[in-house]
């Protein structure tokens with residue numbers, strides 16, 4: 013598409029896709045429970061997503077789309093009980109406005125039954141728990157409030173330490189056109205939530221903050237597999253009903269959101285980096301497509317370019333993809349960068365890569 017970058021999954025090679033019945037769970041990537049989950053009874057305003065309340069950064073915050081009513085809660089749920097020495101909550105924006113007037117800080121040993129640990133005063137509360145084992149912490153409004161709920165940070169001093177959300181994310185899922193795919197769509201959203209921070213970390217570059225909100229929409233149709241425009245991912249049931257194992261195609265799209273390159277980087281490299289992150293970070297166990305050195309060009313995109321990048325990382329420069337990614341983000345990619353990074357020009361490197369394939 014013209015302006016909104018639309019990167020279709022195009023050639024996506026469904027190596028493992030064995031056309032098992034629609035509705036069956038993908039099997040190649042297990043989904044371990046995250047250490048902590050956020051449950052908000054309130055909708056999100058803008059990109060002030062719930063995970064911003066537990067990201068260790070004082071300048072970001074969760075902001076609700078409406079003022080809380082008495083009884084509304086915002087909960088941090090731990091996968092395993094942790095021994096908590098101290099818990100603190102700070103509400104309101106960094107400029108001090110919109111603090112929660114009437115609220116309680118509550119804790120739970122089992123994640124279900126809660127008790128009050130402290131009452132909010134001037135929008136903040138803290139409690140010494142002396143190492144009690146807890147499964148959940150929540151903020152509860154104790155009266156109807158005037159301002160939207162705004163949570164700057166919940167701080168847990170726990171043993172073992174609970175990792176904060178380094179890359180806060182909220183994935184808005186819409187499968188209204190294909191309700192029969194509910195379970196699969198929710199599973200896939202879980203994979204995106206789990207892998208987004210890992211890949212954002214791998215593709216981090218100075219001064220760049222990845223998007224915090226993604227719209228993931230599943231539609232009826234077979235016009236393609238999936239595509240991404242900005243932070244909107246659209247996927248079609250025609251492909252995923254027959255290839256339920258191909259969750260990696262959705263991860264590939266989420267990587268485009270992380271890339272967030274402005275116009276100007278060559279498409280083959282954009283797709284190559286996306287497939288590199290997909291096949292070498294997310295699903296390294298997936299068998300690779302066999303490449304015939306006589307029939308490929310580095311501009312072939314997707315897995316061909318990804319395999320070239322992987323070889324470059326392995327044999328020439330461990331930081332090559334990281335640096336190319338940073339250059340693309342700044343709109344400063346040029347083919348001379350390959351020579352700058354490795355001492356050899358792109359064509360020479362490509363010939364060496366093909367020779368390495370022939371030897372296999």
Ligand SMILES: [Zn+2]
Nearest residue numbers: 019020021283
């Ligand atoms: Zn793509």
